[in-house]
Amino acid sequence: MGERYDVVVVGGGAAGLSGALALGRARRSVLVVDGGEPRNAPAAEMHNYLGRDGTPPGELLAAGRAEVVGYGGEVVSGEVVSAAREGDGFTVSLADGRTVAARRLLVTTGLVDDLPDVPGLREQWGHGVLHCPYCHGWEVRDQAIGILATSPMSMHQALMWRQWSADVTLFVHGQAEPTDEEWEQLAARGVSVVVGEVTAVESDGDRLTGVRLASGQVVARDALVVAPTFTARSAVLESLGLPVEPVEAMGTVVGHAVPSTPVGSTDVPGVWVAGNVTDLMAQVIGAAAAGLKAGAGINGELIMEETRLAVAARRAASSAEIQVGAPAGAGAR
Known part of the structure; x- marks a missing residue:
């Protein structure tokens, strides 16, 4: 927990684990922090997940955690209460006082069904x-x-x-x-x-x-x-300045969610979302797909950042070599 990870994933449901799996396979250091309160816990089975129709929700999550760990990712239990920008990354604070640093955040905290x-x-x-x-x-x-x-x-x-x-x-x-x-x-x-x-x-x-x-x-x-009111679990995102917005269906407000692009990026650079926290209607298979897209998007963003840093370092090294090799009194070009 004292390390700085490439990505901290807040929420260990289908979306979060799917994103973490993609990032682990991309050789990124990933930490998943899960509060252990999946939305579909009351359901005995999940459906419309191709190849896993009828699987108990807990069984899918257990398999997903094992896969993430198999690629070097870490999964810990805990409640993330806030996150803050620190330098070029973020500090994530847990309810028990632990903190962890990340270059990017993927928030997949889901929603609450208000009945x-x-x-x-x-x-x-x-x-x-x-x-x-x-x-x-x-x-x-x-x-x-x-x-x-x-x-x-x-x-x-x-x-x-x-x-x-x-x-x-x-x-x-x-x-x-x-x-x-x-x-x-x-x-x-x-x-x-x-x-x-x-x-x-x-x-x-x-x-x-x-x-x-x-x-x-x-x-x-x-x-x-019944038709519940869908309320995104958005406390972490709101601590970063990302408020929820009303979501309408057929002219009726059905809940509130955090807006994002189709691939999961938000208005706060470096903060990504997937699953029900941004898509109130997503079923399990859709949330998993969104997590994959966000994970791939984050990896691509990190690649471009690392490329920019590598180019800057190469130019600095070349400039230093020119300075060292220049005749006394000569100006470097």
Whole structure:
């Protein structure tokens, strides 16, 4: 931890480990600092990762850490609380007082899913309470699915989840009722609508069983879909002067993220990002791909920096040789 690394990666999820792997294979010194709080920890499996569909998230991370270490990288547990510019690099501060120096930073701290305040909902998150049909739709196919309206996007969710089941119910839950056009669309697709506030999510042990309304009625459901607010874990980036910005989808603000270029560079030179901290909608395979792109971009940037320094050193050496070899009293050209 006392060394100066080419790159410190803040966050050891799919994006961070993928970036570290690319950098390790490029013979860079890399340190990954991981807080141990992966976003997808509640999920039993991850999906749509070609060749690893159905793999438990923890298993993928364990394999990734082993690969990074195999190429000479280091992975340590810890929480990075801030980072600061120091000379031509950065000093990274951990919560336990440790510090480490880096020439470049790759921040892959992910996001937090802020869920509606409905009793029983958080306890079922990642099991009976879901948000992404591409992540979980197949697992609840043909089951009784509820959509908890939390924004205008809930109408879109209801129509989307209808692809996986013919038994879909939209719970309006205090949101604006569907427009005439939306009522027609829902009716045409066979989606039921329940107007009224949802007061609790009912479950039997680990299994979700229904949705309780303010009237006391319980509507039996096997799964409930919600749209969380996605909030980037941005404290480290904000300490470097990179604020979060609102992200919209279909005209609705769905969360906040740190903007970046397509390859992951930011407005602060030397600071790169990848994964959900900058792309709220990225699934695991997309986050891993973004980490690879950022890692390659960082390596390319370091190569150009080292080339500039080598050219400057060569010119200085040539100038010194000329000075040494010049006749007494002669000026060097």
